[in-house]
Amino acid sequence: MEYEAKKIDWNANAGRQLDALARALPPHSQFDITVFGSAPLQLMIERTFLSEDIDLYSPEEHREFLEKFVAEKGWAKGQSDFYIQVCDPKAFRSTSDWRDRAIEAERHGHLFRFVHPWDVLVSKLQRLEEKDLEAFKLVIAKTGHPTEAEFINHLRSAVDLYRPKFDEETARGDMLMNTKILWKELWNKEIDVRAAIIRPALDRSRHDYEPDPNLKTRLANLKLPPK
Amino acid sequence: MLKKGEPRLDTCWRKSRIAARILLREEAGKLTPRDVALGRKFAFDKGVTPRLIDQAIHGIRGKKNRLERERRAAA
Numbered sequence: 028m029e030y031e032a033k034k035i036d037w038n039a040n041a042g043r044q045l046d047a048l049a050r051a052l053p054p055h056s057q058f059d060i061t062v063f064g065s066a067p068l069q070l071m072i073e074r075t076f077l078s079e080d081i082d083l084y085s086p087e088e089h090r091e092f093l094e095k096f097v098a099e100k101g102w103a104k105g106q107s108d109f110y111i112q113v114c115d116p117k118a119f120r121s122t123s124d125w126r127d128r129a130i131e132a133e134r135h136g137h138l139f140r141f142v143h144p145w146d147v148l149v150s151k152l153q154r155l156e157e158k159d160l161e162a163f164k165l166v167i168a169k170t171g172h173p174t175e176a177e178f179i180n181h182l183r184s185a186v187d188l189y190r191p192k193f194d195e196e197t198a199r200g201d202m203l204m205n206t207k208i209l210w211k212e213l214w215n216k217e218i219d220v221r222a223a224i225i226r227p228a229l230d231r232s233r234h235d236y237e238p239d240p241n242l243k244t245r246l247a248n249l250k251l252p253p254k
Numbered sequence: 255m256l257k258k259g260e261p262r263l264d265t266c267w268r269k270s271r272i273a274a275r276i277l278l279r280e281e282a283g284k285l286t287p288r289d290v291a292l293g294r295k296f297a298f299d300k301g302v303t304p305r306l307i308d309q310a311i312h313g314i315r316g317k318k319n320r321l322e323r324e325r326r327a328a329a
Contacts, residue, residue, distance in 0.1 A: 246276065246277065
């Protein structure tokens with residue numbers, strides 16, 4: 028399934044709210060807004076996929092303004108049943124190349140960048156609550172993708188998410204364990220995460236940086252050629 | 255432009271390039287006593303790493319190949 032800007036459903040709840048935001052933002056400076064969480068799924072896959080909020084962030088220079096602006100309009104958390112949450116960019120973590128796949132759309136002079144549904148799924152895998160699992164099932168039921176092989180390959184681009192977390196991050200969940208649970212739920216299979224995802228991803232990134240380890244030994248043992 | 259007498263900040267790379275040239279001369283059977291002495295010195299220099307030597311070897315070979323291609327194209 029191709030995800031394109033022209034297929035974004037601006038009539039879905041999230042679409043209408045974002046359209047209102049774009050219309051209300053000051054026109055003199057172009058805002059650059061990244062939308063992640065469940066909203067891209069609602070906008071690109073299934074408009075009835077429920078979510079109570081729209082998670083988004085903007086570059087640091089606009090963040091404070093955007094937070095205040097959303098609150099002034101009454102769209103912030105606690106002010107509206109379908110609210111906009113202005114987040115820190117670090118709140119969204121997914122594959123290393125998610126920006127290359129993001130779908131960009133201009134709305135009333137502002138740039139909206141929607142995270143590709145597969146990259147949304149990767150970010151949800153870090154938590155994998157019941158609702159996150161539903162998101163996986165929805166995407167696969169509606170589009171037939173990602174297949175098991177496709178998602179293994181996709182997760183290799185998110186290998187850093189499998190690294191141990193800071194003690195302060197334990198609430199984010201265990202990505203390795205969640206991947207095993209996901210495989211059991213979706214494909215009724217066991218997965219060896221290290222063999223299928225982590226090692227191949229690390230091997231691929233190491234490939235270009237393996238010089239001949241004997242170069243210095245050769246230098247130490249140089250001998251003049253016989254005359 | 256670096257002024258005379260100022261410390262250089264790319265000595266590891268420069269030494270590694272010299273080490274690479276020495277190894278290429280070794281392969282060509284053209285080592286000099288100076289090469290042998292310098293090579294042994296670089297073997298124990300922590301700043302001269304296999305990674306930098308390897309990059310330099312490929313760079314030097316690449317330049318040779320490029321010049322050869324250009325020469326052929328001009329002929």
